[in-house]
């Protein structure tokens with residue numbers, strides 16, 4: 001399909017790529033959900049299918065994002081040193097440096113794409129800043145897409161962008177389609193254009209959805225559009241769609257296969273009916289908003305059941321690489337307490353290991369309300385680890401309260417040594433104040449010591465950033481058509 005009104009944006013991307021032999025560049029592609037960021041980057045990739053290597057990384061709307069998720073995606077494509085370094089849980093600095101080397105190869109031009117950075121974890125944001133400062137020394141183009149209407153003044157991405165050298169990033173802000181372009185799309189679909197621009201605000205996703213609806217006219221919400229289309233599918237195809245709807249971004253075909261064992265005709269019906277697309281080894285909705293619309297239409301019981309099925313398959317996926325943050329997500333959505341207790345502490349540890357403190361905090365917060373089922377010693381250890389990550393994430397008050405609770409538990413089980421360690425930790429002046437400098441700022445990182453684990457004897461330095469927003473997301477400011485959406489939890 002032709003992309004309307006994107007000629008100059010594509011030309012700009014072409015020019016940036018053409019200029020990379022003289023030094024790599026970063027380009028920030030922004031715009032509201034559905035405005036066409038992915039479509040633009042896909043088209044750019046198609047145009048350069050033979051003269052550039054594209055590496056793709058995606059940030060997903062999990063309850064707590066995967067730590068360094070996009071880099072893991074990219075490592076699966078590159079293999080080699082980067083994949084080995086990640087698999088060996090190499091230091092974050094080593095992993096970042098290896099990726100930079102990967103981008104600095106002579107020969108074919110390279111484009112790394114990080115999609116939907118408004119959902120990026122803290123370590124990925126640090127990676128973007130790291131690359132932004134060094135790309136000029138490579139010959140790669142880094143394309144980052146994000147929803148600008150979801151990035152308010154206190155959003156972590158905003159802070160990361162502020163840490164980039166001013167001259168290093170080119171900004172491409174995509175605008176909704178004009179009335180003329182909407183009329184052209186309507187004409188191609190054999191529909192009347194009257195009122196279409198006004199009701200969609202020119203948002204290409206909404207225009208496409210309205211035009212694809214069986215009934216002419218303007219339904220109330222995107223949910224109505226999607227659900228009406230879903231209702232036209234055979235029952236087994238609807239089951240496929242509903243299962244795919246609980247898997248953020250895209251589901252692997254093997255996951256679908258194991259969970260439902262669908263008749264291939266049912267999957268084909270989903271694609272033919274315009275509900276799902278099959279790309280490579282994955283299946284997914286044409287847009288994340290459409291997935292959320294179907295997910296939001298499920299009853300609680302249904303949603304839990306489907307999440308349980310997905311969790312089961314992902315947990316049993318021997319020999320396959322499944323990010324632990326996905327297991328935590330589905331365990332939480334399924335209300336499976338045992339699985340949350342099993343996976344969330346490990347997910348927190350992995351996030352902490354790459355300094356994704358916000359995500360580590362998110363995982364600990366998922367597990368701590370359930371921790372009264374654990375022995376006191378284990379609970380105390382969880383609280384200690386949480387206090388460290390909360391502190392490093394800029395939540396000094398939370399950190400103190402957690403450490404206080406850990407102290408009480410150590411007292412209750414008579415662990416004198418642990419009591420002493422906690423008392424020392426709590427009495428340090430640096431733990432009880434919020435220093436002015438962000439934990440993530442370069443100066444803080446330069447002076448940062450290892451986290452103040454019990455008995456380590458080190459004191460946290462320069463750590464209190466303003467309380468981090470843990471995955472706060474604003475509702476998209478799309479158009480009234482979206483009013484039926486449930487925000488991502």
Ligand SMILES: Nc1ncnc2c1ncn2[C@@H]1O[C@H](COP(=O)(O)OP(=O)(O)O)[C@@H](O)[C@H]1O
Nearest residue numbers: 003004006033034035036037038039204205208
């Ligand atoms: N310039 C355009 N002209 C026509 N259709 C478009 C255009 N941009 C996007 N679309 C269509 O709109 C839908 C949403 O686009 P997408 O790129 O997924 O949005 P985003 O990534 O910004 O959320 C897709 O179905 C796409 O084909």
Ligand SMILES: [Mg+2]
Nearest residue numbers: 037038039115
């Ligand atoms: Mg997109």
